[in-house]
Amino acid sequence: MREKQLLGIIWKCNLCGFCPKDMECPGYDEDTRWESSFARGKVSIVHAIMQDPDLRFQNSELAKERLFSCTGCGHCEYICPSGVDVPSIIYLGKKKLVEADNYPEAHKKIVENIKNHGNPFGETQPRDASWPNLKGNVNADSIYYPGCMAIYRIPEIALHTLKLFEKLGENIKVLKNETCCSGILYRTGHNELLYDLTNSMLNEIRENIPKQIIFTCPGCLTAFKEIYKSELKEKFEDTKLLHFSEYLVDKISKLGDLKSKINELLKTTIKGPIIWHDPCHLARGLGIYNEPRAILDAIQLPYAEFNQTKEDSNCCGSGSGVRSAYPELAEKTTIQRLEEVKELGAHTILTACPFCEYQYKSVVEKNRYDINVIDLNNLLSELISLL
Amino acid sequence: MIEPSIKAKLKTIVGDKYLSDDPVELYCYSHDLVSRALSWVDDNYRIMADLVVKPDNADQVKSIIDLANEESLKIIPRGAGTSYGGQFLPIEGGVVLDFSRMNHIIKIDTEDNYAIVEPGVLYKDLGKVLRNTGRGYWIPCNPGSADVCTIGGMIANDASGESAIKYGTTKDYVLNLKTILGTGQKVQLGRQVKKTVAGLDLLSLFVGSEGTLGVITEAALEFLPLPESFVTILGYFDSIEVAVQIAKEIKEMIIPMSIEMVDQLVLSGMNSYLSRLTPKMVLKIAKAAILVRLDGDEKTTSDYANRIKNLFSRNQHASDIKILRGLEHEYIWKARDGAGPSLLRIRRPEKNPSSLIPAILDFSVPYSKIYNLMEQFGEIMRSHNLIFTRMGHLGDGNVHFISTVTLKSKADVQKMGDLQEQLVTLATSLGGSVSAEHGCGIWKAPYLGTVLGEEVVELMGKIKSIFDPNNILNPGKMYSINKLAIFSN
Ligand SMILES: Cc1cc2nc3c(=O)[nH]c(=O)nc-3n(C[C@H](O)[C@H](O)[C@H](O)COP(=O)(O)OP(=O)(O)OC[C@H]3O[C@@H](n4cnc5c(N)ncnc54)[C@H](O)[C@@H]3O)c2cc1C
Ligand code: SF4
Ligand code: SF4
Numbered sequence: 001m002r003e004k005q006l007l008g009i010i011w012k013c014n015l016c017g018f019c020p021k022d023m024e025c026p027g028y029d030e031d032t033r034w035e036s037s038f039a040r041g042k043v044s045i046v047h048a049i050m051q052d053p054d055l056r057f058q059n060s061e062l063a064k065e066r067l068f069s070c071t072g073c074g075h076c077e078y079i080c081p082s083g084v085d086v087p088s089i090i091y092l093g094k095k096k097l098v099e100a101d102n103y104p105e106a107h108k109k110i111v112e113n114i115k116n117h118g119n120p121f122g123e124t125q126p127r128d129a130s131w132p133n134l135k136g137n138v139n140a141d142s143i144y145y146p147g148c149m150a151i152y153r154i155p156e157i158a159l160h161t162l163k164l165f166e167k168l169g170e171n172i173k174v175l176k177n178e179t180c181c182s183g184i185l186y187r188t189g190h191n192e193l194l195y196d197l198t199n200s201m202l203n204e205i206r207e208n209i210p211k212q213i214i215f216t217c218p219g220c221l222t223a224f225k226e227i228y229k230s231e232l233k234e235k236f237e238d239t240k241l242l243h244f245s246e247y248l249v250d251k252i253s254k255l256g257d258l259k260s261k262i263n264e265l266l267k268t269t270i271k272g273p274i275i276w277h278d279p280c281h282l283a284r285g286l287g288i289y290n291e292p293r294a295i296l297d298a299i300q301l302p303y304a305e306f307n308q309t310k311e312d313s314n315c316c317g318s319g320s321g322v323r324s325a326y327p328e329l330a331e332k333t334t335i336q337r338l339e340e341v342k343e344l345g346a347h348t349i350l351t352a353c354p355f356c357e358y359q360y361k362s363v364v365e366k367n368r369y370d371i372n373v374i375d376l377n378n379l380l381s382e383l384i385s386l387l
Numbered sequence: 388m389i390e391p392s393i394k395a396k397l398k399t400i401v402g403d404k405y406l407s408d409d410p411v412e413l414y415c416y417s418h419d420l421v422s423r424a425l426s427w428v429d430d431n432y433r434i435m436a437d438l439v440v441k442p443d444n445a446d447q448v449k450s451i452i453d454l455a456n457e458e459s460l461k462i463i464p465r466g467a468g469t470s471y472g473g474q475f476l477p478i479e480g481g482v483v484l485d486f487s488r489m490n491h492i493i494k495i496d497t498e499d500n501y502a503i504v505e506p507g508v509l510y511k512d513l514g515k516v517l518r519n520t521g522r523g524y525w526i527p528c529n530p531g532s533a534d535v536c537t538i539g540g541m542i543a544n545d546a547s548g549e550s551a552i553k554y555g556t557t558k559d560y561v562l563n564l565k566t567i568l569g570t571g572q573k574v575q576l577g578r579q580v581k582k583t584v585a586g587l588d589l590l591s592l593f594v595g596s597e598g599t600l601g602v603i604t605e606a607a608l609e610f611l612p613l614p615e616s617f618v619t620i621l622g623y624f625d626s627i628e629v630a631v632q633i634a635k636e637i638k639e640m641i642i643p644m645s646i647e648m649v650d651q652l653v654l655s656g657m658n659s660y661l662s663r664l665t666p667k668m669v670l671k672i673a674k675a676a677i678l679v680r681l682d683g684d685e686k687t688t689s690d691y692a693n694r695i696k697n698l699f700s701r702n703q704h705a706s707d708i709k710i711l712r713g714l715e716h717e718y719i720w721k722a723r724d725g726a727g728p729s730l731l732r733i734r735r736p737e738k739n740p741s742s743l744i745p746a747i748l749d750f751s752v753p754y755s756k757i758y759n760l761m762e763q764f765g766e767i768m769r770s771h772n773l774i775f776t777r778m779g780h781l782g783d784g785n786v787h788f789i790s791t792v793t794l795k796s797k798a799d800v801q802k803m804g805d806l807q808e809q810l811v812t813l814a815t816s817l818g819g820s821v822s823a824e825h826g827c828g829i830w831k832a833p834y835l836g837t838v839l840g841e842e843v844v845e846l847m848g849k850i851k852s853i854f855d856p857n858n859i860l861n862p863g864k865m866y867s868i869n870k871l872a873i874f875s876n
Contacts, residue, residue, distance in 0.1 A: 014728050
C-alpha cells in the first residue's frame with residue numbers, strides 16, 4: 001500500500017483506546033504500562049513519524065523498540081471498533097525506520113541471509129535431503145510450498161505433509177526456484193526487497209500456472225495471498241492458494257478410518273489432553289479456523305480450547321521478527337500461553353503453523369514445561385502409520 | 388522545558404522507570420483526535436507535554452504537587468485518555484500524571500455496599516470483581532467507553548451513558564474521595580454515607596471538575612445489586628420524528644434502563660461492527676431505530692418488554708420489532724457502545740485529515756426540543772454538504788452529533804469554527820447544554836459563558852483559585868479559554 005493510503009488509515013484511528021492492554025497484545029509492556037507500548041501508542045508513533053521533518057522520531061531508539069516489538073498478530077485490529085488495520089500501519093512505521101537505518105541488528109542478519117541464501121537462517125542445505133526430489137516432477141499442477149521453517153528447522157512437517165499428499169494420491173511438486181516467501185521482509189520494513197527476492201520464484205509460477213498452491217505455513221500463505229497482492233500487484237487469479245487444512249477438509253475420509261486409531265495414538269505417541277492453538281495469521285488473518293476443527297471433529301479427536309479462540313485467540317509471541325529481535329519479550333508471551341495450557345490441564349498443543357510450533361517448542365524446552373507441541377499434519381500422518 | 392534538576396527530583400519521587408521525557412512517549416500523551424487533525428494545517432496544535440510521570444501512591448502524588456507549586460510546573464492528570472473534550476491535553480506543556488499504576492481495588496464491602504479503589508482502576512475491572520462478589524453487584528454508570536475508562540477519569544468527568552435515565556451519573560455513586568488539592572493539601576470529601584446535608588456539598592463540586600481543582604487518590608463508590616435479568620426491545624422507524632414521539636410514550640409508561648436512538652448511518656456502522664462477531668447479527672437499515680433496555684426481575688421485564696413491543700407494533704411507522712435476550716442483547720449493546728468509532732469502519736481512508744467538530748458531540752436539550760434540534764441541525768449540515776449522524780440517549784435529551792470537516796488549509800479550521808458556533812447557538816437557543824456527559828475540556832470551554840452566563844463562569848474561576856491558587860492543575864480547561872479552542876474569528 002502507498003504511504004498516502006496508509007496515512008488515511010492512521011487517521012481512522014480515533015484514539016479511543018479500545019485496543020488491548022494485556023496479553024492480547026504481545027507488545028504491551030504490562031510492567032510499566034507506557035502509552036507507547038500498546039496499539040494506540042504505536043499508531044501515534046507512526047503518525048509522528050509521518051509528520052517528522054527533523055527526523056526526531058524516525059531516529060528514535062524508543063520508536064524502534066516499540067514498533068519492532070509488535071508481532072503483527074492483529075488482535076488490536078480485531079478488537080478495534082473502527083476496524084483500523086494497525087499491523088499495516090506498524091509495517092509502514094518499520095519501513096520508515098529502516099529508511100533511517102534504525103532497526104534491530106538481528107533483522108540485518110535475516111535480510112542478509114535471505115539475500116544470500118534465500119532463507120532467513122542462512123542455511124545452505126535443507127535439514128532433510130529426501131523431499132527436494134519433487135522438484136523434478138514437472139507434470140504436477142499442484143504445488144506444495146513448505147516454507148523455510150519446515151525446510152530448515154522442522155522438516156517433519158514437510159515430510160509428514162508429503163506422506164499425506166501421497167495417501168491422497170495428489171500429484172504434487174515443489175517449485176524449482178523456491179525461495180523464502182519474504183513475508184518476514186515486509187513485516188520488518190524491508191518492502192523494497194520483496195520484488196527482487198521473489199521475482200524468479202513468481203516467474204516460475206507465472207510461466208506455468210498451477211491449479212493450486214498448498215501451504216503448511218500460514219505466514220507464507222499470507223505473503224502469497226495478501227502481501228504479494230498489495231505490494232507486487234500479483235493476484236494469482238487462476239491459482240487457488242490454500243492452507244493444508246482447507247485443502248484437506250473435504251478429503252479427510254480418503255486418509256482412511258483415522259478415528260479408529262485415536263485411542264491408540266493417545267496411548268502411545270501423544271499425551272492428552274490436547275489443546276488447539278489458532279495461529280494468528282491463519283485464524284484472525286485469513287479466517288481459517290473452522291477447517292482445522294472440522295478435521296479434528298471428523299477424526300473424533302478430543303481436544304480442548306483456549307479461553308480465547310478463533311479470531312479472538314492470543315498470539316504465541318514470535319511473529320514479525322520479534323523472536324529474533326526481542327527474544328525475552330517473545331518468551332514472556334509464550335510463557336503466558338503455556339501457563340494457560342497448564343491451567344486448562346492440557347499436555348499437548350496441537351497447531352498448524354511451523355512458527356508457532358517452533359516458538360512453543362523452544363520455550364517448552366528452555367523452561368522445562370511438561371508440554372508437547374505437534375503439528376496437525378504430523379498427528380494425521382502418525383494416525384496413518386497406525387492403520 | 389523542565390530543568391534537569393527538577394526532573395531529577397521527580398525521578399526520585401516516582402523512580403527512574405516511571406518517568407519519561409522521551410519525545411516519542413511524550414507525543415503519545417499529547418494529542419487527541421481533534422488536535423491531531425488540526426496539527427496538519429496549523430503547527431500551534433502540535434502540543435507536547437514536557438514529562439510523563441507515573442506515581443504509585445498518594446504520597447508520591449502529594450510530593451509531585453508540592454514540587455509543582457514550588458517550581459511552577461503544570462500538572463495534567465490522566466486516566467485512560469479517552470475523553471472527547473481534550474480534557475487530558477497538555478496544552479501548556481507540563482507534567483502528565485498518568486494513574487495507570489494506581490490501579491488497585493482496596494476494599495469491597497458487601498455489608499454497606501461500597502468499594503474503595505485507586506483512581507487508575509478500570510471501570511471494567513471493578514465491574515468484573517463486583518459481578519463475581521456475593522450475589523453480584525454493579526455500578527450502573529455505563530459510559531460508552533466502559534471497557535477502557537478509569538474510575539478517576541469517570542469521576543473527574545462525571546461520566547454517564549445509556550443508563551443515566553434510570554441510574555443517573557457517576558456522581559450518584561461517589562460516597563467520598565481522598566484528594567490532594569492544587570494547594571498540596573490532602574482533603575477527604577464526603578463520608579461513607581449515602582445521605583448527608585452537613586455543609587456545602589464539596590464532593591459534588593469535585594466530581595466533574597476535570598482535574599482542575601485537585602487530584603483524586605482514592606474513591607469510595609456505592610454499588611447496587613445486579614438486576615436479575617436484562618432484555619432489549621428493538622424497533623425500526625420511518626422517521627426520526629416518530630422515533631422521538633414513541634420514546635416519549637415509553638417514558639410515560641416506565642423509566643427503562645435505556646432508551647437509545649440511532650439514525651441510518653449509525654445503523655450501517657453498527658452492522659459493520661457486528662459483522663466480525665459470530666453468530667452473525669444484521670440490523671435493518673432504517674431512518675431510525677430505537678433500543679429500549681429493561682432490567683429487573685424476569686417477570687416485570689418480560690411484561691414491560693411485551694407492552695413496549697405492542698406499543699411499537701401499533702405504530703404504522705414501525706417495523707421489524709424484536710425482543711432481544713442473551714447473546715443478541717449483549718451484541719447490540721456492544722455495537723451501540725462502539726457506534727461512534729465504528730462509523731470509521733464504513734468510511735474510506737481519506738486523502739486529507741479531517742477533524743471531528745468537537746463542541747457538537749454531546750448536546751442536551753429539554754425533551755420537547757429534541758426533534759427540533761435534530762431537524763434544524765440537519766438543515767444546517769445539509770446546507771454545508773456535510774455528512775452527519777445523530778444518535779443519543781433519547782431518554783434524557785442527550786443527542787450525540789458526529790460530523791467532520793476536511794482540513795486542507797488553516798482557512799478550513801476557521802470555517803469549522805464558524806459552523807460550530809452556529810450549531811452551539813442552535814442548541815443553546817433551544818435551552819440546551821453544550822455538554823451532557825462528555826465534559827468541557829478545552830474544546831467546549833469557549834461556550835460555557837453562553838450556556839451558563841459569564842458571571843457563573845467567573846464564579847467557577849474564583850472557586851478554582853481557592854483550590855488551586857497557582858493554577859498548576861490542568862490549566863486552560865473548562866473555565867479559562869485557551870486560544871487553541873477558538874477556531875473562528
Ligand atoms: C468510544 C467512546 C465512548 C464514550 N462514551 C461516553 C459516554 O457514554 N459517556 C461519557 O460520559 N463519556 C464517554 N466517553 C468519554 C470518556 O471516555 C469518559 O468520560 C471517561 O470516563 C473518561 O475516562 P478516562 O479514564 O479516559 O479519563 P481521561 O480522559 O484520561 O481524563 C478525564 C479527565 O479526568 C481527569 N482525571 C483523570 N484521573 C484523575 C485523577 N485521579 N484525579 C483528578 N482528575 C483526574 C483528567 O485530567 C481529565 O480532565 C466516551 C469515550 C469514547 C472513546
Ligand atoms: S487502533 Fe482502534 S481501538 Fe485502538 S485507539 Fe485506534 S481506533 Fe481505538
Ligand atoms: S498487532 Fe498484536 S502485537 Fe502488534 S500492536 Fe496489535 S495486538 Fe499488539
